[in-house]
Amino acid sequence: MTSEIKPAPGEARAGGPSIADTFAxxxxxxxxxxxxxxxxxxxxGDIAASRYTSEAFFRREMRDMWARAWQWxxxxxxxxxxxxxxxxxxxPYSVIVVRSGQDRIEAFHNVCTHRGTRLLDSEGSGYxxxxxxxxxxxxxxxxGSIETIPGAWDFPHATEADHALxxxxxxxxxxxxxxxxxxxxxxxxxSLDVLPDHFTHFPLERRRIRLxxxxxxxxxxxxxxxxxxxxxxxxxxxxxxxxxxxQYDVFGRFVTRFIHNIGTYSPESLxxxxxxxxxxxxxxxxxxxxxxxxxxxxxxxxxxGETARSVAAQQLREKLGESLGVDLSDVSECLMLDxxxxxxxxxxxxxxxxxxPMVYRFRPDGEDVDxxxxxxxxxxxxxxxxxxxxxxxxxxxxxxxxxTQVEELSWLAPVYDEDTGNLDLQQRGLKGQGKAGxxxxxxxxARIRRMHLTLDDFLAIAAQSTDD
Amino acid sequence: MTxxxxxxxxxxxxxxxxxxxxxxxxxxxxxxxxxxxxFAVDNQxxxxxxxxxxxxxxxxxILCPLHGAAFDVxxxxxLSRPASQPIATYALRVQDDGIFIRLPPDEG
Numbered sequence: 001m002t003s004e005i006k007p008a009p010g011e012a013r014a015g016g017p018s019i020a021d022t023f024a025x026x027x028x029x030x031x032x033x034x035x036x037x038x039x040x041x042x043x044x045g046d047i048a049a050s051r052y053t054s055e056a057f058f059r060r061e062m063r064d065m066w067a068r069a070w071q072w073x074x075x076x077x078x079x080x081x082x083x084x085x086x087x088x089x090x091x092p093y094s095v096i097v098v099r100s101g102q103d104r105i106e107a108f109h110n111v112c113t114h115r116g117t118r119l120l121d122s123e124g125s126g127y128x129x130x131x132x133x134x135x136x137x138x139x140x141x142x143x144g145s146i147e148t149i150p151g152a153w154d155f156p157h158a159t160e161a162d163h164a165l166x167x168x169x170x171x172x173x174x175x176x177x178x179x180x181x182x183x184x185x186x187x188x189x190x191s192l193d194v195l196p197d198h199f200t201h202f203p204l205e206r207r208r209i210r211l212x213x214x215x216x217x218x219x220x221x222x223x224x225x226x227x228x229x230x231x232x233x234x235x236x237x238x239x240x241x242x243x244x245x246x247q248y249d250v251f252g253r254f255v256t257r258f259i260h261n262i263g264t265y266s267p268e269s270l271x272x273x274x275x276x277x278x279x280x281x282x283x284x285x286x287x288x289x290x291x292x293x294x295x296x297x298x299x300x301x302x303x304x305g306e307t308a309r310s311v312a313a314q315q316l317r318e319k320l321g322e323s324l325g326v327d328l329s330d331v332s333e334c335l336m337l338d339x340x341x342x343x344x345x346x347x348x349x350x351x352x353x354x355x356x357p358m359v360y361r362f363r364p365d366g367e368d369v370d371x372x373x374x375x376x377x378x379x380x381x382x383x384x385x386x387x388x389x390x391x392x393x394x395x396x397x398x399x400x401x402x403x404t405q406v407e408e409l410s411w412l413a414p415v416y417d418e419d420t421g422n423l424d425l426q427q428r429g430l431k432g433q434g435k436a437g438x439x440x441x442x443x444x445x446a447r448i449r450r451m452h453l454t455l456d457d458f459l460a461i462a463a464q465s466t467d468d
Numbered sequence: 469m470t471x472x473x474x475x476x477x478x479x480x481x482x483x484x485x486x487x488x489x490x491x492x493x494x495x496x497x498x499x500x501x502x503x504x505x506x507f508a509v510d511n512q513x514x515x516x517x518x519x520x521x522x523x524x525x526x527x528x529x530i531l532c533p534l535h536g537a538a539f540d541v542x543x544x545x546x547l548s549r550p551a552s553q554p555i556a557t558y559a560l561r562v563q564d565d566g567i568f569i570r571l572p573p574d575e576g
């Protein structure tokens with residue numbers, strides 16, 4: 001009797017070429033960070049469903065994680081001039097980010113120090129010479145120092161020091177402005193893991209916001225973002241043959257990544273999938289190329305030695321290079337085509353690719369455990385020397401709205417409708433399931449587990465300090 | 469141009485994304501050049517009477533410098549507190565090389 005040696009947990013992979021194998025056959029090698037891989041098994045226990053549905057857990061998250069974690073509030077190009085503001089809301093908290101000086105961006109709690117009124121009403125970009133409370137008219141300079149207390153004779157006890165706007169930690173990276181509500185939080189750099197090193201190769205400062213779509217989604221913020229952390233769902237949700245060979249990396253407590261090749265697939269990766277779709281018969285290279293028409297590639301016959309991937313990448317180098325005004329002739333197939341997705345804890349996704357150039361943000365919708373807000377930005381390359389144009393105002397979509405209402409999303413619109421179409425079913429299922437937890441794949445869903453482990457770190461630190 | 473329209477600026481005088489305050493009689497008009505074209509509104513915030521020309525145009529929103537109230541320059545409606553009342557808007561035409569607005573009959 002022969003016994004098959006089973007791989008250790010987390011070591012098994014789908015059949016067919018790996019991402020590294022695909023890169024090895026590409027004409028232009030990707031930048032070094034994209035050749036790295038980093039994975040280790042982190043356990044295979046179920047994740048409690050109550051983490052997505054419990055009001056009590058949500059309150060702990062809000063108090064112990066959201067109020068302590070670095071999170072992206074806006075882009076620097078939202079604040080080009082002194083006086084430009086951006087209000088960022090998270091749960092019950094609201095933060096004013098302001099360019100208070102030519103080279104200075106600061107953040108403050110969006111709260112009057114007198115009786116607690118919000119100074120600026122709604123989230124988004126604004127402009128002001130200072131801040132004035134609409135209730136009694138107390139006012140502050142852009143640097144948060146108090147300027148006016150009407151009827152000051154009645155407030156001899158209100159000192160300038162006590163009544164400056166309460167500062168919020170604020171730092172910048174990659175053209176993004178981050179805030180942290182915890183005055184004792186460690187610097188942002190400590191939460192970025194490999195990002196500063198990796199993104200020197202694809203600087204996000206040199207991108208413009210082409211489109212910003214903000215949509216309400218009917219699911220807990222974690223369930224919603226987890227729908228975007230793996231390509232395992234591609235077969236069923238998107239009716240797509242490629243996803244099984246995606247590479248998943250865990251670079252630290254805060255940063256994970258996947259790289260998902262486009263313009264190639266392996267029938268071997270589908271070996272144990274039901275039916276014979278895309279296995280018998282397999283797709284020809286010409287059929288794969290034809291499938292890329294949705295992303296702007298022109299189908300044509302392939303000459304000997306040509307692959308769908310090489311032809312698609314070259315077409316996009318020329319087409320996008322011309323439309324963006326950027327020389328893309330030396331850009332790798334990977335950056336031209338692939339879905340390369342970094343996740344920064346707790347809720348930010350960054351795509352360094354050229355044709356797949358998004359940034360995502362997921363956060364609770366106010367204090368609602370069952371709903372969240374998904375910000376989707378298309379971040380287009382800026383030509384060398386070009387200034388950042390004014391960013392567009394967000395397009396708002398409600399739960400029932402389709403992404404196809406946003407014409408500029410083009411081929412991505414139906415994909416996002418598919419991605420978000422399962423969320424209501426999942427959130428309702430999580431509430432009523434006869435099983436206490438969700439089960440994750442060891443490799444393909446490792447990023448989800450990493451996110452939960454880091455969330456647990458925040459909750460544990462808070463519990464520890466309460467015990468102390 | 470009909471009698472009730474009055475020329476307030478030369479077309480091309482105001483770059484896109486910019487605003488211009490124009491005094492017509494005792495009225496201050498704010499001309500706004502957005503990506504969707506030109507719009508003319510009252511220069512006075514409906515909340516605390518600040519001059520909107522000292523604020524900033526972002527997209528189709530004019531932002532009051534005093535309390536950050538926003539108005540949609542296309543229809544004058546208040547988009548954020550503390551403003552709740554709209555600001556007046558003026559019918560506008562671009563013709564030949566000029567920008568014309570229609571003032572109330574007693575001021576035209």
